[in-house]
Amino acid sequence: MRNLLRRYWRTLTTPSKFYSLGFLTIGGFIGGVLFWGGFNTAMEFTNTEQFCVACHEMRDNVYQEIQPTIHFTNRSGVRAICSDCHVPHNWTFKMARKMQASKEVWGWLFGTIDTREEFLAKRKELAGREWERLKANDSLECRNCHEFQSMDFTRQSKRGAEAHSKQLSSGDKTCIDCHKGIAHRLPEMAGQQ
Amino acid sequence: MRFKITGALLFAFLTSALAQHDPLRPAVPFDQEPKTAPLVNAENNDRKRVRSYAMQPPTIPHKTDNYQVDKNANKCMTCHARTRAGETQATPISISHYQDRDGNYLADVSPRRYFCDQCHVVQMQTDPTVKNRFQDVDTLIKKQTKK
Numbered sequence: 001m002r003n004l005l006r007r008y009w010r011t012l013t014t015p016s017k018f019y020s021l022g023f024l025t026i027g028g029f030i031g032g033v034l035f036w037g038g039f040n041t042a043m044e045f046t047n048t049e050q051f052c053v054a055c056h057e058m059r060d061n062v063y064q065e066i067q068p069t070i071h072f073t074n075r076s077g078v079r080a081i082c083s084d085c086h087v088p089h090n091w092t093f094k095m096a097r098k099m100q101a102s103k104e105v106w107g108w109l110f111g112t113i114d115t116r117e118e119f120l121a122k123r124k125e126l127a128g129r130e131w132e133r134l135k136a137n138d139s140l141e142c143r144n145c146h147e148f149q150s151m152d153f154t155r156q157s158k159r160g161a162e163a164h165s166k167q168l169s170s171g172d173k174t175c176i177d178c179h180k181g182i183a184h185r186l187p188e189m190a191g192q193q
Numbered sequence: 194m195r196f197k198i199t200g201a202l203l204f205a206f207l208t209s210a211l212a213q214h215d216p217l218r219p220a221v222p223f224d225q226e227p228k229t230a231p232l233v234n235a236e237n238n239d240r241k242r243v244r245s246y247a248m249q250p251p252t253i254p255h256k257t258d259n260y261q262v263d264k265n266a267n268k269c270m271t272c273h274a275r276t277r278a279g280e281t282q283a284t285p286i287s288i289s290h291y292q293d294r295d296g297n298y299l300a301d302v303s304p305r306r307y308f309c310d311q312c313h314v315v316q317m318q319t320d321p322t323v324k325n326r327f328q329d330v331d332t333l334i335k336k337q338t339k340k
Contacts, residue, residue: 069259157255158239159272162282178271186266 124187139175235315250312
């Protein structure tokens, strides 16, 4: 075993016999670009709505529910897709979330949510996880679009301006505290809030 | 005899159709599609409105689009519940909403009062299709005393 490791170490540390320095540096650079580009493209593909609703769990449940809400259809046609709210935009946190999502692949493989009933039974747990995540990161995914600095209270309704100028600005509350169920139907809320 | 009855029914039906029996349907023949009025947004100015009579369920002075009121959740109660009214300054629901049909007071909103929009509705700025001739009791009393 030790000999095997030593042999590999020697190969790694001795200069190349056949390939030129130019080939190794330029080739390495191009290879790196191709690898990184490919990796990122593949990861971005898993961020598309098309990818998310390819599974019936998403297509038949949560995707149906977002359609009448303002995040899917509205006067100006700007809309949020799944990953805008459920995946952090920042690279490191995005990677962390993507690794967590491997659990969802497991659930998909073994059919954890195969029917509407199974989804409804699990809804509270799933929603609770997202609420907790948004509470912990101060509703980061909301704030990617809804910037507090750009909110014009005079353009909001009286109730909205009141809540945003007091509870949101002081940091007492974060978006998700009041705006639960904004894009999907709520689970059993007894004992919540 | 039977023919006479069906004939009379048919006649009544035809005349009522011609005389625009349904006031909500514009005077357009049944085989044609009437032009519908454009949709209007609900008033959203948070100004309480006057009730037309004492028992009238107050109308909602804000929009309630996509408010979820079902077995799982009641969006209205996040502000209008007794416990939340202090924080939100919303009108708390009346004590009558805690009573069951036998007049017993329950700990929470009574199931028969749970679905808010059965009685409380938003208001829109539109021309009413049907004219309203309602007069409240104060107007009637005033008229009587004037006579």
